[in-house]
Amino acid sequence: MSGNFPWLTVLAAVPFAGALLVAAVPAGKRALAKNVALLVTLVELALAIAVTVKFSPNGDRFQLTENHTWIKQFGVHWALGVDGIGVVLILLTAVLMPVLVLASWNDADAPQVRMDGTVGDTAAPRSTHAFFALMLAVEAMVVVSFAATDIFVFYVFFEAMLIPMYFLIGGFGGAQRSYAAVKFLLYNLLGGLVMLAAVVALYVATADADLGGAGQGTFDLMRITQAVGTGELNLNPTAEKAMFLGFMFAFAVKAPLWPFHTWLPDTMTEATPGIAVLVTAMVDKVGTFAMLRYCLALFPNASKTFAPLVVTLAIIGIIYGALLAVGQTDIKRLIAYTSISHFGFIIVGIFALTSQGQSGATLYMVNHGFSTAALLLVAGFLISRRGSKTIADFGGVQKVAPLLAGTFLVAGLATLSLPGLAPFVSEFLVLVGTFSRYQAAGIVATFGIILAALYVLVLYQRTMTGPVKAGVEKIRDLNVRELVVVAPLIALLLVLGVYPKPVLDVVNPAVDDTLSQVEKTDPAPSHPIEQVAAVTPLGGNK
Template sequence: MNGHFPWLTVMAAVPFAGALAVAVLPAAKRTLAKNLALLVTLVELVLAIIVTVKFSPDGDRFQMTESYAWIKSFGVHWSLGVDGIGVVLILLTAVLMPILILASWHDADGPQVRMDGTAGESAAPRSTHAFFALMLAVEAMVVVSFAATDVFVFYIFFEAMLIPMYFLIGGFGGAQRSYAAVKFLLYNLLGGLVMLAAVVGLYVTTADHDLAGPGQGTFDLARIAQAVSTGELHISPGAEKAMFLGFMFAFAIKAPLWPFHTWLPDTMTEATPGVAVLVTAMVDKVGTFAMLRFCLELFPNASKTFAPLVITLAVIGIIYGALLAVGQTDIKRLIAYTSISHFGFIIMGIFALTSQGHSGATLYMVNHGFSTAALLLIAGFMITRRGSKTIADFGGVQKVAPVLAGTFLVAGLATLSLPGLAPFVSEFLVLVGTFSRYQAAGIVATVGIILAALYVLVLYQRTMTGPVKAGVEKMRDLNVRELVVVAPLLALLLVLGVYPKPILDVVNPAVDDTLSQVEKTDPKPAHPIQAPVEQAAAVTPLGGNK
């Protein structure tokens, strides 16, 4: 036992307990199940705020640490702790969950949709209890993933979250939900199996070096990272590269990174809007977070070796995702491809191995979570009203639902990183950090900004402007519940767009620690500026001789 209150364990336990409580409620108590799920996420939000306030950027790297023996024979401990990167991502998760519960208030009501997309009298009823219990379970697993400082504990929850996600996609999605759910599961399971081999290899390597005692290995992240940094744990170049690739393969699928991305468009298209946000704003962030936390710190030399390759794939993903978004006819599928492009920016920032790139990538994770949540949820409200997600079925929405159209425009402008909105700062930092080390990649990636403006503005023009299409004329504007969902997201996009300093102040110390582990420093300018004293000495005094 540690001598302080186990805040992080409590944060994991609250949504787990809430999921169990929601699941065992009587079947007729649908409204009670929703209210209880909302209450649990609000309690979790309060806990996340407390943890964030208690976290000191000037303190130890990992804070609020806990460590309890779990499987002693294999050196597995229930070890949790947060650094600046982990704490802001936990806060992101806690802020989004009450919003998603409210946005999904009616997503599990009514009969289950059949495979052909219809819902007749014979269709089985949906389980409201299961839907919200599964969402709470995902929240708990994501929180543990962001806080785990034991490699094995991280792996367990990294994989376990696939189970509730599979049922959320396959049980409550659209006509092709089963196909999307199976594809999601198989892709991510394959990545997890490859990662498991790398996890075993890492443990065997630590046992060979007696890190936890004679002949004993460890999964302790901090202990392994320190041993790698000091040279106490020497991993052969071939073994380090193999283990890096094992970890990176799993994270690249989860993120996703091109060309391991193909499950994401199907999943986001078929999932309910709330579950689609759960996937891209939280679950996928575990993949990019893990690249920073595990790939760079455990395998620094391999990370530097493969950085050019990963950046190349990221740049391809930026352009590929943006180009395919331009040509989509399905609103949700278009948003899915924009996320692939945005994840390319995040991963490019991570493997640029610069302080600006890392800070920008972490801030990008937060800002992308808010901007994509806003765009997807507002699009979901619009699709529910029209009964279609095909872009051609919309037109003139701003004439009949001006508030819906206005909020959709702000969310879209945030997605294209308009200055003054949150994603601009993070995208700028990523591009600056990348350009200072990989100029060609930085230049090509800027094309993604131009394409983003194209797919967002064309989407808005085709759906919101022009004559009112048939089926749109009676579309209702946003109601009070939907405004409560949208308002905090837009407010955060505005506030973080003009004042991202609080997040960067928390993140930057962790960024510096990560870069020191990889033994990388920011590149020096090719033409350094002269110091003021040198400049003064070089100036000829007025009327004097040089």
């Protein structure tokens, strides 16, 4: 293949084509539709691995770039390119999708749950074809969002992914699925509309600066950030702050950041486990990724101005999410609040504006994807066996299903960032990076770790240990398909827990570029080593 092969376009086109192919499978062939969906996700994974291998951490920031005119009158281009942050998140997406397809293998075959909680007609299950086609469509849109270097293209797919997600939540969820789906859609549409106003304002500003030539504006991210850096695009401070808030509001809703988080617990509780993972491990990551790529790069001065406010909101989210997780009686709702707390850590790391914080935040996005996927999917297997999400209905599971209990424990320990498991490294980096600039915030954030130990260990104790409760004795252990789902996630949590270097090597150059765009450097230590060494040579006397 030539050096001009459109890797990123193909990477986005494969799941789109797969969605159409799954939808075209004859209605009665459910097994074929599932197998086609799984095959497409495996092809996509192979392509994502190839893209990752082709990416050079020490090369240009944006690589595998493509740029084709789309809407000439408005300066819109089909422009794609990946930096280190984008490439690892695309790989995360590609790794998780085959796992989610396998984990959701029977989710659409079951009859629908009515609004009153009763089960519908067993002879009329939901559409398996639509379920997996919609999942593939979401994957394609997430990939484009991570790869887009044209702001208009990013916006289109950032918003478009809401539609298949709405139907996945509202068509295949629990008894309150319609409420959860509408809430998800309205919150995120509102964020998108505010962002649209900011996108238009930015385009007008670039037109005034003639960045597109011939009096036109541009949506080219690289062109705009270059102009911002050189002073060619000198935004009015008030306008810059307003545009930053427009972008940030949309990303804060998507992430979600406290207090824009309230749609997430309902969505994760009512969605199937696989779709809940799709939301929190992939779709929500677009929000935190966009904070790094767009907010900091396009509006560096406003980012520095609002960083203390964003850090404060994120710290509140860490503690708030953890406290509410402790008090939950519903397993899936508890996991939802843990994600709100974890997204707080990610956003704190981003807006601490330090290399350790942003590297930790990016690594946290990857690790949170794997840890939350493992916990949610194992919890889903448990819930489907018992027919209940209520914690009080469980007890003694480890005696009747030791493999299920063991994987649940490992996933839970990863969620509380136990040393040796992947999230520990990322959380440690975030805390170090935050403490070096915002000491009070770093100290308060550590209480989130203590609360995490409380909600995870209490959940495990109440569900897995003790005497076997009535109804639990019939719970069967993980079958082969479920082990295939869980095993790679557990393996990744262990490997990245002891050797995160490959991921950090890829993301660190992009983090350095981001900090340089914001004109921020890591704070100098209060007692520089050089000064101490000058006064007290090693091995000598003072």
